[in-house]
Amino acid sequence: MKLVSPGEAAANTNDMSVEAGEDLARIGEMAKNYGVTLRTLRFYEDKGLLNPRRDGSTRLYTRRDKARLKLILLGRKVGFSLRDVKQMMDLYDPTGSNTKQLRLALDKSEKQLARLQKQRALIEDAIGELSNSMAAVRQMLIERSAPQASVAS
């Protein structure tokens, strides 16, 4: 039922390929190269973020898939949801100027930046409160460990 083995596919120029050296990768290699799990790659595909080509049932990731994965990972790093990432990616049009895509990305980025800054503020607040509490707890421990000289200089 198989037309071309993975080895052949990697070695040959595929009929439908855009160019010659397509250096396709299978899922295991992708996972290793980008520090994600197989499950993650399949999940991203399921969510419409990736669309690897197939050799029978085996996924083959092209340069384009790799670029998309990089974008996904960047997006996640800066805190975008996968939905956001997909929404932005879906606007990509290799033939146009992508102005709409860029504007959307910028808009989402501004909002995300605001969220991040608010989060940072919250975390710093929490750090402050926690440090305070810790000081108080330490003080209580000291008092409990040395209750004999309570008014010593």
Added chain:
Amino acid sequence: MKLVSPGEAAANTNDMSVEAGEDLARIGEMAKNYGVTLRTLRFYEDKGLLNPRRDGSTRLYTRRDKARLKLILLGRKVGFSLRDVKQMMDLYDPTGSNTKQLRLALDKSEKQLARLQKQRALIEDAIGELSNSMAAVRQMLIERSAPQASVAS
């Protein structure tokens, strides 16, 4: 089926009460006073974090419950899980020195502080990356909006 009405319970000194002015609160008042929902209070109780007294089926929160709720909210603010909060609270013993409780709290606090600092670092990293990307996107938008004078001084 009811022994004492809420009004009476709030106005009277209950037999089992520790002291006189117990000023009990019902769940709605608690929610309002501490900015949480009814669901949240019931949820905390379900998780063993609160133990309000009952008048029939109506919850009555004592001073002690209010103190515990404050602690819970502080804990959540600094990022502890409810499990952590419970674990620390469960060690509370009004008759002892609570050294174990304090040590546990301090230990958990140190770890939480470390987590918070790591999170802050991650967020700052994300802010940096996002700002970079935004600058790049803005640049692309400029180039696309004014492609006529590409080499102008």
Added chain:
DNA sequence: TGCACCCTTTACGTTTACGTCAATTCTATA
């Protein structure tokens, strides 16, 4: 008495990004 409120319990739903089997198939290699 009829409405407006407050309270109760039970229990399923939500969110996000995967983890973790399970059952199978395919392939290369010793």
Added chain:
DNA sequence: TATAGAATTGACGTAAACGTAAAGGGTGCA
């Protein structure tokens, strides 16, 4: 040929902290 190493799909599980009905009791007041 036996075995180990990839790959596949499918589908339930997980975490946390509640949200959101649904269905009902009880109380005061105009």
